[in-house]
Amino acid sequence: MYNKIKLPYAFDALEPYIDEETVRTHYEKHLNTYETNLNKALEGYEEYTKGKTLDQLIKDIEDLPEEIRPAVVNNGGGVSNHNLYFSILSPNPKKEPTGKLLDEINKTFGSLENLKEELTNASITQFGSGYGFLVKDKDGKLSIVKRVNQNSPVMDNLIPILTIDVWEHAYYLKYKNLRADYVKNIWNVIDWEKVQGLYEDCHNI
Numbered sequence: 055m056y057n058k059i060k061l062p063y064a065f066d067a068l069e070p071y072i073d074e075e076t077v078r079t080h081y082e083k084h085l086n087t088y089e090t091n092l093n094k095a096l097e098g099y100e101e102y103t104k105g106k107t108l109d110q111l112i113k114d115i116e117d118l119p120e121e122i123r124p125a126v127v128n129n130g131g132g133v134s135n136h137n138l139y140f141s142i143l144s145p146n147p148k149k150e151p152t153g154k155l156l157d158e159i160n161k162t163f164g165s166l167e168n169l170k171e172e173l174t175n176a177s178i179t180q181f182g183s184g185y186g187f188l189v190k191d192k193d194g195k196l197s198i199v200k201r202v203n204q205n206s207p208v209m210d211n212l213i214p215i216l217t218i219d220v221w222e223h224a225y226y227l228k229y230k231n232l233r234a235d236y237v238k239n240i241w242n243v244i245d246w247e248k249v250q251g252l253y254e255d256c257h258n259i
């Protein structure tokens with residue numbers, strides 16, 4: 055049984071950048087559906103999930119019987135990606151990273167501003183539904199990737215530490231077709247304390 059995270063703030067806490075109705079529907083309806091469908095797909099396959107985190111299950115997708123792989127990629131990815139997304143947002147975010155993460159950002163991107171610009175562009179230009187991600191590899195090297203639908207970077211041995219959900223359900227009620235405005239605004243509620251914690255966490259997938 056794999057679960058969605060408990061939302062660490064109220065539905066209206068991210069206003070005015072992300073509106074209450076969107077957070078409520080996104081968390082209670084969309085994420086709920088991924089969670090329900092994932093666990094339904096895994097019914098009867100308990101031997102494959104024993105002792106595995108959700109990300110391990112997704113990363114080792116080839117170990118699963120073929121008939122449930124698409125459901126795990128889509129719904130397992132749906133739970134994992136959303137759990138990350140909701141966890142790195144906060145009404146009282148730390149506005150900038152410090153320490154090791156900031157050093158690595160400066161080394162890789164030149165500056166925090168450059169990173170933000172690159173991830174903003176990756177997210178805006180993700181064709182159709184998907185996500186922009188800041189990921190680290192096993193050596194702590196950072197990069198920006200985008201993925202379609204609910205595909206997770208863990209399938210490529212990358213650990214996502216920040217993500218921007220650009221499915222229309224993440225912004226359409228407030229921003230309509232203006233994805234770029236949503237992506238630019240989301241930086242106001244991205245909590246670098248959380249991102250930094252994930253960067254410094256030395257566990258692998």
Ligand SMILES: [Fe+2]
Binds near residue numbers: 080084219223224
């Ligand atoms: Fe979403």
